[in-house]
Amino acid sequence: MLIKYDHPTRILLALDCIIFGFDGEELKLLLVKRNIEPEIGKWSLMGGFLNEGEDLEVAAERILYERTGLKEIYFEELQTFGKVNRDPVERTVSVCLFSLINIHAHNPDAAKAQNAYWINLKNRPNLIFDHNEMVNLAIERLRYKAALHPIGFELLPEKFTIPQLQKLYEAIYDMPLDRRNFSRKILSTGLLIDTGEKNENSITKKAILYRLDQEKYQKHFNAFLNFMPDVSLS
Amino acid sequence: MLIKYDHPTRILLALDCIIFGFDGEELKLLLVKRNIEPEIGKWSLMGGFLNEGEDLEVAAERILYERTGLKEIYFEELQTFGKVNRDPVERTVSVCLFSLINIHAHNPDAAKAQNAYWINLKNRPNLIFDHNEMVNLAIERLRYKAALHPIGFELLPEKFTIPQLQKLYEAIYDMPLDRRNFSRKILSTGLLIDTGEKNENSITKKAILYRLDQEKYQKHFNAFLNFMPDVSLS
DNA sequence: TCAAAAGTGTTCTTCCTACACCCATGG
DNA sequence: CCATGGGTGTAGGAAGAACACTTTTGA
Incomplete structure (x- = not known):
């Protein structure tokens, strides 16, 4: 040069x-x-x-x-x-x-x-x-x-429960979410795989530990998945 | 310094x-x-x-x-x-x-x-x-x-018709869109104001000329408006 | 046996989609 | 009067929102 x-x-x-x-x-x-x-x-x-x-x-x-x-x-x-x-x-x-x-x-x-x-x-x-x-x-x-986009998983450990994921979303948007609808929406993406394990840390009923389906995650990353109800962003 | x-x-x-x-x-x-x-x-x-x-x-x-x-x-x-x-x-x-x-x-x-x-x-x-x-x-x-987001308007003249807007979207996504659904979706945003004028260039039926409601445009810019059916992006 | 958290199902409503008919215009 | 393009309505289906009950666990 x-x-x-x-x-x-x-x-x-x-x-x-x-x-x-x-x-x-x-x-x-x-x-x-x-x-x-x-x-x-x-x-x-x-x-x-x-x-x-x-x-x-x-x-x-x-x-x-x-x-x-x-x-x-x-x-x-x-x-x-x-x-x-x-x-x-x-x-x-x-x-x-x-x-x-x-x-x-x-x-x-x-x-x-x-x-x-x-x-x-x-x-x-x-x-x-x-x-x-x-x-x-x-x-x-x-x-x-x-x-x-299914970006929240990046903030969680490899294995996580749906209630953990929900708490994350509630923290991000600083709003409470309906457990039933959130769970259904997340599971309907097909991105979660049941590991067969349960969260032993829990005091009460143990929640199912899931992991991310990496292949689907890559493939669907750019699909609009509408994780949030009624989000109109500032 | x-x-x-x-x-x-x-x-x-x-x-x-x-x-x-x-x-x-x-x-x-x-x-x-x-x-x-x-x-x-x-x-x-x-x-x-x-x-x-x-x-x-x-x-x-x-x-x-x-x-x-x-x-x-x-x-x-x-x-x-x-x-x-x-x-x-x-x-x-x-x-x-x-x-x-x-x-x-x-x-x-x-x-x-x-x-x-x-x-x-x-x-x-x-x-x-x-x-x-x-x-x-x-x-x-x-x-x-x-x-x-209602970004397409930036590419159009101040006054434009819905068919023009549709052609723009068809060009952006390189796919045909249903006229009726597109029209309803766009009008339902409330972003368009009927100018009362018609497109004199048209050979056949003259289309209504709209302009953008600037105030709503600013306010709703960050709302997700779902302009496209079934868009899963590369 | 009780409190706390997790899992699941149903109904209602809304929105999207597919589709057909009528109207206006100029040749 | 006909071809072209523009405007609008409707019925069916999918998805989201609101909501309640049951299960598991440890104290």
Whole structure:
């Protein structure tokens, strides 16, 4: 590459990750209490910079791996944020990632080493830069996608019960759902396989543990499944 | 800004625009036959670079305006493309825009001055770099969004008939639709206002000209309206 | 045996789909 | 008066919403 484009602006490119988890009761975000400048001591999303000679998508996978210790997790691009002064240190354009992980597969020691914590979505602290805006957009996206696509499973352990799944949806939309209709709707997708096991943790009646039919999941991912009744999204 | 981030990589940031139009029969793309290097003589999307001191969104609006002569047109971010060698001249990350315009509001002289042409989507030429990939993704997005949101109107003139709208949807999904059901579905949204006028161009019975209820359009934009029967997207 | 959670069935209503007839226009 | 395209109505079926009872379990 000898000749370059005759344009003066070259910019630092960051990737910021919105990482959702679900503990069985509440939606959570993996946030970091910064021990580096700028904004030391404040809360922010986890992120990193795009490297020389690194594909953007590879960088996304690398950073998510560095931050969670997990590979092959669900993520998609949320949006690219590029306000001039969004980062006071220098101009930085941030490709923002939207990611869902099984909170129990995540190593809590690795998180501590990075000063990262799972924070309840509902009482999250104020974040630096434009990270609040990113999180708000991510919540919107989560609500949007989960209503139409079987995306919620990404937040659950491999084996899960229908009541767990329902609690997840109730947390996402912050509304109660009818057990009977929810159960029927989910089962009618044919995406769940009865493992034959029961949830031994339960105090009362043990619920059936299901796992996802991976093949059908891939195939039907883009079908509109209408998981939610009457969702009209802000 | 005295101290910068201790990271070596600063990158050129491009914006590439996928601009859809509809001539009443076919979906079209605004493409440019390049008269500059690299890849002179080949077809590409229209684009530009992000400037120093310019917000990303402002750059998007600027470039769309430079390329179409139109302001306040519908656009959204499609995706950011960042493969290392996607541009042979130098590493360039491209924020790809997805835009819908009223083809008749577009100035054909301005287009010619830029060597730009409206090309039928179905027999579009091969494009440079990763632009084919961008277009394919944009078609997918168009089909996705138009099935759920009242986005199609952006491609039509201010006043339009229901048969025109139906032809648009048939072009987007490349499938015939039932006139009666389509009409009922569209009218039931309450988004159309009867202008009292009729389409004088028609040879036979003159169709009613409608216009969009802008207020309802804004308010209901994010409601899922289920415009399409049985759409399961790729 | 009781409380708490899980599983399942039915009815009503709504919405979607398939389909046919009539009207307006210009040649 | 006829061919072409536009407007509208209806009956049947599928899916969603509202709702209640039974089962399992451990205390």
